[in-house]
Amino acid sequence: MLVQFICLLAGCMVRPGYAPVNEENSEEFKFYQSKCALCHGLPHPRRHYAEDWPFIVELMQSHSEERGFPRLDNDEKQRILDYLQSRARD
Numbered sequence: 001m002l003v004q005f006i007c008l009l010a011g012c013m014v015r016p017g018y019a020p021v022n023e024e025n026s027e028e029f030k031f032y033q034s035k036c037a038l039c040h041g042l043p044h045p046r047r048h049y050a051e052d053w054p055f056i057v058e059l060m061q062s063h064s065e066e067r068g069f070p071r072l073d074n075d076e077k078q079r080i081l082d083y084l085q086s087r088a089r090d
């Protein structure tokens with residue numbers, strides 16, 4: 001109880017960039033999760049600006065290649081970008 005209270009005061013709630021994405025039931029969310037939580041925790045869309053996401057997703061493609069994961073095809077990439085950019089930081 002005390003710990004939780006201190007936590008509340010100190011703001012050790014999830015930082016915005018890591019806040020859980022509260023859309024677990026949407027198809028877009030599930031798709032995003034299925035592709036982007038393979039190597040690390042799922043990044044929140046607000047972690048980056050819309051204009052920066054394409055570069056990051058491209059970078060992740062090369063990480064995938066290095067690790068022998070399949071690259072996203074263009075449709076998959078677009079689907080994830082639509083998801084991220086429509087919810088990105090502003």
Ligand code: HEC
Pocket residue numbers: 035036037038039040043047048056057059060063064065067069080
């Ligand atoms: C094959 C493994 C792998 C997959 C799959 C992967 N990532 Fe990553 N990701 C990494 C690695 C390794 C890093 C750390 C090095 C770096 O920043 O390039 C990273 C770092 C990141 C970062 C930057 C760090 C940060 O805290 O902001 C973001 C954002 C990110 N990934 C998003 C994604 C998204 C979106 C997808 C899905 C399209 C994805 N990742 C899929 C391996 C992966």
